[in-house]
Amino acid sequence: MKNLWFHLMPYKDLPDDFRETHPSVWVDIDSRLLDGARVHEHYHEYLDELEYAGEVGFDGVCCNEHHQNGYGLMPSPNLIAASLTRRTNAPMICVMGNSLALYNPPTRVAEEFAMLDCMSGGRLIAGFPVGTPMDTVFAYGQNPSKLRDRYLEAHDIVMKAWTTPETFSFNGRYNQLRYVNVWPRPVQKPHPPVWIPGGGSVETWQWCAEMDYVYCYLSYFGYKAGEATMKGFWEEMRRLGKDRNPYRAGFLQFVGVAETREEAYRLYKAPAEYFYGRCLHVDPRFASPPGYQSEATIRARVQSQVAQAAAQARAAAAAGASARTWDDIVDAGYVIIGSPDEVAEKLREVCVNLNVGHLMLLLQFGNMESDLVRYNTQLYAEHVLPQLRDLFDDQYEDRWWPKPLPTRAVPRAVA
């Protein structure tokens, strides 16, 4: 199985009373909380951490896109990914991803991902999220009633731009482009692997099955809350006649490793409480604009057994969202902590149970300081990762993994 090191890039100086004195970490967060000098430090610490994860043997490193968000300093993940292409030469670079409807024209995504694939020598994983309502509807002003259609049309443009040798015109509902001919094109042919982050919508599962894309459930609420969603996903794959290849799926999990469970309990308490207490303080008025969820999804939640599983997962996540104290966070499984052997055993059980071949790990979370991030990352790489790597590989092929150039240019910085 694959272990990918994921960074959200949180701002680490939200005040202790942030929850009581500010309405939301997202959309209308007070910009006066930001110190540019600290952000400068953050970016370099965070890039160091991503590069370190590559050095110590993680299969991939991940970044993602959020806007106007106090726990995600990456409005442009492509800038981070571009930097990583110059400082790493081994791990895959998973941009998780570009919210397609936000790019005008969407060929910009085709171009930038193609650049990243060329710069990295074919190490790119192309993530295409619809994007949260906070990012898309409220921060970027996209019409919630048209967002999904725009997303799907933008996807079609990008895929056609990557796979059509000739210059073509695209006469779409939302995009009219007379001459499409992106330069450069991706190194990987026909295109980089496509992974779709989703929140448990049946339509996304079905679309991933139809397009043969990886579905990634990126929840902050851990394996217990994720179980119902992943069971729903696999039940839908079975119904659609797809195999149970675990590499069809990705899953996100917070992890804190130390020499002992007691030590892990002590070390990761503060950053976890920072994340779940301050970073997830989102004003619920931004959560569900009309039209963001399709009528089919609303009906399916009530009527379909499959979607009931997803609804249960959401309910579990929502209920769990109230867990902000360390004991509750650990009990609910948001963060898996322990000695390397304990963590490896639990993650193996989780990956088998959820049938997930791409495990995305948040080993930095909240206001965790860089020394602790490196400690966590090193212990995981040296003692946990080796206990997981063989899982699934004797049974399944990962058809959704990048195919880098066999010989790649080595940047001087790496050399």
Next chain:
Amino acid sequence: MAQVKSSSVTVAGHPCRVLEAGAGSPVVYLAGIGGLPKWSPFLDALSTTHRVIAPSLPGFPGAPDFRHLDDYHEWVVATLELLEALREAPVDVVASSVSAPLSAEVAGLAPERVRRLVLVAPFGMYDDTDPTTDIWAQRPGPDVLPALLCNSPENWTRLWEIPAGEDPVEWGIYLTRAMEAAARFLFPMGNTGIAKRLYRVRQPTLLVNGANDRVIPASYQQRFATRLGGPVVTHTVAAAGHLVDFDQPAELARQINAFLVDQRY
């Protein structure tokens, strides 16, 4: 309650429900945010003096299809076609809230369709110095919209009460769909640019708002009044929120009737 006749017209091939009752000169009513799930006390009151015709705009209860309409221009055309389908021209038009800018556009572009206009708490403009409420960014919960839209939330709750035998899932979707439909042509600010075109509306116009409107600030009434191209009457209804017809059905019907029977207009 008046004897209500329900029928259907098609707009660009899509069905739109039409409710009708009363006798006298015809008045077309286009509902505000959320639409009308059923015949309302306001329509009842107005139908004592007029033949009231209440068609559903696309996406509103009774007209499920609306996602074929993309931009504001297409919504204006759909509103024009809806009025054409009623075969009542010229006709007095009462339009509330989100449907008001569409009706005003039709009045300006096809004056032969609209005799006089009543705009109740109209959307269509936005001013940073006195912003409208973001109706699409509201916290979840059954009490939120009623408290936002009505002076007395029970006026909303009563009209949206699920009738016996109705599927609660579909009933809930009526409202979600109507909110989405309004978002489709008004998101994110509700500014349709109508301020630039209101001079074309030369029909006599009554502007009404609720004294306790929590969505459209009181100052917007004058913004509309000063830009309209014809004679304008303004009125503010006490103890009414954004949906004046929900809160003060009899008083709103009385004001409209007074305007429509006034020989000056």
